């Protein structure tokens with residue numbers, strides 16, 4: 001297990017407290033780790049199993065088909081599918097552990113009619129979307145969203161592993177190397193430093209590809225004078241970091257590149273300065289968009305005012321995503337419906353729309369991009385013809401883009417970057 005037994009007991013206690021008043025004496029909550037998924041084609045192989053984060057966070061265990069049960073009268077009881085000797089011969093005993101209660105025990109209890117209501121959380125095929133289930137799930141997420149000191153320490157360690165990757169990539173960066181080779185330098189160093197895996201497909205985009213938000217590294221060679229955007233992390237048992245940096249292929253930005261870099265850095269700093277308990281996340285996004293819009297105004301991109309460029313959503317041509325998302329245990333943490341609001345702010349769909357609280361961990365990742373696909377799009381040209389000076393935007397369409405991203409811990413005082421070991 002990643003953390004001491006006492007850490008999990010504390011977490012379980014906090015969740016039980018959060019559920020007080022929601023559960024009667026004959027209610028049971030089951031939190032499922034999920035089932036292994038067969039690879040297509042009938043081969044006796046499954047995809048790597050990822051336990052549902054709620055189950056993993058409560059138990060520290062990674063076995064498929066695990067069920068953590070909670071009732072007011074019995075407290076927390078974990079149930080496991082026992083491993084047979086045949087399972088062990090095929091799969092090894094890794095991940096096996098002594099578990100007093102089996103799924104058979106659980107099944108017997110359920111069939112015995114001991115419970116009036118059973119709620120299913122975690123990775124479950126039960127389609128129980130009643131208000132009560134949602135409420136329990138939201139409360140659990142709210143507790144889990146606040147990172148404890150053990151998680152913070154682990155995430156700092158993971159950031160140090162990512163830093164090894166960024167150092168290796170920078171050492172390798174020179175004209176003629178491909179995006180894919182840069183990815184391999186990065187990932188090799190991160191894995192050699194002790195990470196289990198990458199938390200998401202590493203993004204390496206050079207030149208115009210830097211404006212592709214989730215650029216898959218290609219065989220394209222990087223060229224002198226270009227920017228390279230790298231958005232890559234590191235992962236230990238699903239805890240992760242999500243970091244973006246931008247480099248000049250020659251080690252030195254051109255004047256124009258430095259202007260955009262500094263603008264995005266200003267948006268980053270203005271956003272982090274707002275990251276305090278009590279701030280609405282949408283206000284952080286809107287601040288970051290305003291800083292970017294003001295920079296674009298200096299470069300003659302707007303026909304209308306900065307306010308009009310923001311209100312109309314025209315800014316989203318150059319800054320098409322939200323300023324960040326919850327991160328920590330997986331790259332999109334605690335993704336409950338409560339924090340997903342389809343409403344757009346200045347044209348961007350935010351992935352999180354809630355008030356910040358102490359110990360939340362959230363990415364701050366403003367960007368400014370000149371995506372050819374947008375600049376050449378006739379529908380967008382028509383839609384924003386009163387706001388965007390398209391003849392000016394045209395001049396930027398081979399520039400690429402800049403994004404800067406760190407994982408920011410909300411504290412009582414100034415927010416703290418857990419990933420600043422990777423230098424900007």
Ligand code: GLY
Pocket residue numbers: 200231232242365405
């Ligand atoms: N790594 C993708 C993202 O920034 O969310």
Ligand code: MN
Pocket residue numbers: 242324325363365405
């Ligand atoms: Mn991110």
Ligand code: MN
Pocket residue numbers: 231232242243244365405
């Ligand atoms: Mn990222």
